[in-house]
Amino acid sequence: MATSPDKSARLADLLARTALADQAAFAELYRLTSGQLYGLALRMLRDHALAEEILQDVYVSVWHHAATYAASKSQPATWLTSIARNRCLDQLRKRELETVPITRDDDNDGEVEMEFAADDPTPMEMLLNGAESRSVRECVDTLEGGQKQAIALAFYQGLTHAELAQQLRQPLGTIKSWVRRGLERLRQCLDRSGYVH
Amino acid sequence: MDLGRPDRADRLEALAAEYALGTLSTRARRRLEAIRRRDARVASVVRSWEYRLAGLAEAVPAVTPAPRVWAGIQRRLGIGEAAPAPREPWWRSLALWRGLATAGLALAIGLGVLLMANAPEPQPVVVVLAGQDARPALIASAARGSRTLIVKAVNPIDVAPDRSLELWALPEGQNPRPLGLLPASGVARVSLPEPADAVLGNTPALAVSLEPAGGSPTGLPTGPVLYTGAVQRMY
Numbered sequence: 001m002a003t004s005p006d007k008s009a010r011l012a013d014l015l016a017r018t019a020l021a022d023q024a025a026f027a028e029l030y031r032l033t034s035g036q037l038y039g040l041a042l043r044m045l046r047d048h049a050l051a052e053e054i055l056q057d058v059y060v061s062v063w064h065h066a067a068t069y070a071a072s073k074s075q076p077a078t079w080l081t082s083i084a085r086n087r088c089l090d091q092l093r094k095r096e097l098e099t100v101p102i103t104r105d106d107d108n109d110g111e112v113e114m115e116f117a118a119d120d121p122t123p124m125e126m127l128l129n130g131a132e133s134r135s136v137r138e139c140v141d142t143l144e145g146g147q148k149q150a151i152a153l154a155f156y157q158g159l160t161h162a163e164l165a166q167q168l169r170q171p172l173g174t175i176k177s178w179v180r181r182g183l184e185r186l187r188q189c190l191d192r193s194g195y196v197h
Numbered sequence: 198m199d200l201g202r203p204d205r206a207d208r209l210e211a212l213a214a215e216y217a218l219g220t221l222s223t224r225a226r227r228r229l230e231a232i233r234r235r236d237a238r239v240a241s242v243v244r245s246w247e248y249r250l251a252g253l254a255e256a257v258p259a260v261t262p263a264p265r266v267w268a269g270i271q272r273r274l275g276i277g278e279a280a281p282a283p284r285e286p287w288w289r290s291l292a293l294w295r296g297l298a299t300a301g302l303a304l305a306i307g308l309g310v311l312l313m314a315n316a317p318e319p320q321p322v323v324v325v326l327a328g329q330d331a332r333p334a335l336i337a338s339a340a341r342g343s344r345t346l347i348v349k350a351v352n353p354i355d356v357a358p359d360r361s362l363e364l365w366a367l368p369e370g371q372n373p374r375p376l377g378l379l380p381a382s383g384v385a386r387v388s389l390p391e392p393a394d395a396v397l398g399n400t401p402a403l404a405v406s407l408e409p410a411g412g413s414p415t416g417l418p419t420g421p422v423l424y425t426g427a428v429q430r431m432y
Contacts, residue, residue, distance in 0.1 A: 023277050030267060035259035038266075043257050052266050059270045074244055078251040085219060085254070086226075093223045126256035136252035154220050155253050161220055183214040190249050197248035 007032075011076035012069075019066035026066075030059055033077075037084040044088040044158045054091055058084045075197060085158075092158045123152035139189035147182030150175055200229075201236040209242050217246035322393050324403045326426035334424050335379070337364070337403060339393035346376065346387040353382035354423075359410050365418060367402045367425075378412055379405065394430075402427050 011032065017025035037058060041051040061083060069079055121129070127140050127148060140148065149168060153159045161179070165172045190196070200209045215221050216229050233240045271277045326335040337348045348364065356362060362380075364387060365373040376396075377387040389396045406413070407420040 027267075027277065030270070034266070035261045036254070036257070038262040039257045039260040040254055042260055052262060052269075055262055055266055056269045056273065060273050063270075063274055063276075072244070073241075075248060075251070078244075078248045081251045081254045082217075082247045089219045089226070090223065120258065121256070127253060129256070133252050133255075136249075140253075151218065154218050155250060156257065158219050160222070164220075179215065179218065179220060180211060183211075183218060187210070187214065187246075187249065195249065195252070197245055 008075055008077065011080075015062075015066050015069045015076055015079075018063060019069065026059075026063060029062070033080055034059070037080060040081070040084055041088050043156050044085070045091060050091065054084075054087050057087050061087075078197070089158050093160075123156040124149060126156055127152035133195060135190060135193040135195040139186050139193065139195075142189050143182050143185055144178075146170070146174070146178045147185070150178040151182045151186075154179065200232055201238040209239060213239075213243045213246045216243060217250045321431040322397060323429045323431060324426040325429075326403060326405055326424035328424050335405060335426075337387075337426070339389070339397075341394040342392045344389045344392055346389055346393060348379055348385045348387055350380070350382050350384075356381040356407070360420070361408050361410050361412055362405050362423070363408045363412050363418070365404045365406065366397060366400045367404055368400045373404065373418055375413065375416065376403070397428050400428055 014025045014029040018029055034055065038051060038055050041054050045051045045054065072079055150164050153164055153167060159167065161172060161175050165175045168175065199205065212229060216226060233243050321341050322339045324337040325333045326337065327333050333351050334354065335348055335350055337346055339346045354362065361378050364376040364379050366376055367373050379385050403426055404422050405424040406418040406422045413419045
């Protein structure tokens with residue numbers, strides 16, 4: 001989503017006016033950000049109806065809590081992305097409780113992937129090439145293979161440690177260590193390159 | 198567990214990272230969210246992680262949601278209600294015309310005849326304008342070829358100082374045409390751009406609406422319609 005300083009300032013302004021119940025500002029905020037958040041929700045939930053429902057939840061929440069944005073001291077795009085991801089994660093975890101243990105085998109994954117256009121990037125491709133920021137791309141590149149895979153699947157598909165272990169056919173301990181070390185390496189690299197909020 | 202303590206910094210860092218990544222259990226996520234709200238140091242570490250990983254979210258291709266999503270948001274918030282379907286303006290409403298058809302034609306003719314009897318010359322076009330109570334409030338009349346419509350208030354009309362009475366022609370199937378402003382009492386001589394039978398040709402009725410002082414700013418009636426009357430041609 002919008003990360004350039006100009007666009008960030010614009011979104012912050014729209015959020016501030018949304019906090020004052022300015023409907024035009026809210027509509028503009030939706031226009032500028034809903035595509036990115038919907039894409040994200042669609043990626044994580046893999047269900048159009050559900051993603052639409054969650055997107056509505058997100059903006060209803062944004063309308064009600066826009067006033068808390070300023071206190072969050074976040075970048076507007078980060079703030080919005082976090083709300084959307086958290087909603088999606090809630091939904092994914094809820095679904096896990098409701099369904100019998102998910103069987104994820106290669107066939108299933110194949111089917112799930114079919115729902116997306118063939119030229120849609122995979123989690124790994126997004127992790128490696130997608131970030132607008134060169135720092136993020138370069139730092140992702142420093143991760144080891146397993147770390148990259150685990151982080152990509154966790155971030156773009158909302159998988160838990162247990163699900164990662166199942167999908168990547170690795171012991172849980174290995175997965176946890178990949179994730180932890182991967183994130184730590186990412187942080188050190190990003191901090192060094194000045195990608196700090 | 199005091200995550201904000203300096204000696205817990207590594208633990209906090211790891212938890213915040215997994216929170217931002219999304220791998221924490223729902224329970225652990227809820228707990229960290231609660232702590233974050235009351236501990237500024239925890240909040241700051243979580244925020245930094247959200248910022249680092251939000252960079253990854255940009256990589257997801259944007260997909261424009263269907264218009265129904267925004268409509269649903271508006272509905273749930275009760276905001277930006279789509280403007281209600283424009284109501285049929287009153288001059289197109291069937292009730293007006295039905296009312297005109299039955300509103301004492303005999304009375305109108307009777308009054309018209311009376312008026313004609315008093316007039317120095319025959320007034321073959323007569324309109325009796327009445328309110329909802331069907332009592333005549335204004336009588337408009339003109340000779341066929343005359344460019345003056347004479348409008349007489351039967352009784353003085355109560356009009357606020359910042360309002361004007363405006364007379365309209367209601368041509369068949371067209372928008373009302375303004376004819377002029379009327380005084381609240383007495384007799385008005387309304388100049389017509391053409392002879393009466395031309396101006397009122399294809400015009401089954403006249404109406405008077407209450408407008409801002411000086412008349413409607415839009416060229417169409419904006420205020421309530423007070424009186425209407427069918428155009429009676431006595432030739």
